[in-house]
Amino acid sequence: MFREMRLQKQQLPAEEAVAILQTATSGVLGVSGDDGYPYTVPVSHVYDNGRLFFHCAVKGHKLDAIKRNAKVSFCVIQQDEVIPEALNTLYRSVIVFGQARILSEDGEKREAIEKIGKRFALAHPETWKKAIEKDWNAFCVVEVKIEHITGKAALELLTQKQD
Numbered sequence: 001m002f003r004e005m006r007l008q009k010q011q012l013p014a015e016e017a018v019a020i021l022q023t024a025t026s027g028v029l030g031v032s033g034d035d036g037y038p039y040t041v042p043v044s045h046v047y048d049n050g051r052l053f054f055h056c057a058v059k060g061h062k063l064d065a066i067k068r069n070a071k072v073s074f075c076v077i078q079q080d081e082v083i084p085e086a087l088n089t090l091y092r093s094v095i096v097f098g099q100a101r102i103l104s105e106d107g108e109k110r111e112a113i114e115k116i117g118k119r120f121a122l123a124h125p126e127t128w129k130k131a132i133e134k135d136w137n138a139f140c141v142v143e144v145k146i147e148h149i150t151g152k153a154a155l156e157l158l159t160q161k162q163d
Helices: 014-023 061-068 106-121 125-138 155-162
Strands: 026-032 038-044 046-048 051-057 071-083 088-102 139-153
Touching: 014 046, 014 071, 014 088, 014 139, 026 061, 038 051, 038 061, 046 106, 051 061, 051 106, 061 088, 061 139, 071 139, 088 155, 106 125, 106 139, 125 139, 139 155
Parallel strands: none
Antiparallel strands: 026 038, 026 071, 046 051, 051 139, 071 088, 088 139
């Protein structure tokens, strides 16, 4: 169902791709937007056990697109260093494909938003807990169940690791 990476010698092991998702704070979500146009939007995310979570407003382009077509992609760029004299870029990135779902049950929504709060404001639980209570009806949480993941790095970075 999903294409194999063309440059397989640049493919990162699955555990490295997951580590990038775990440490990155944001990525770009791709959905099937209006009139067949792709729509991409940066979101802050949390990775947990084969799933991504992010929060957003209860209305908007992103949610409309997910409601029409739950299939999404998500891309994280961990490293992007241009080497002009070599006409090259040292990069590490991950792309995932999955099914998005708007969490509608209060218990699962709370569990997911608490993961987000802990990820981004671990040292300030009183702040994010207060915000959750105050804005509970003004946000929703989306879960992306990952179906396929690939990580890729510049060959130079992969050979440096082996040396």
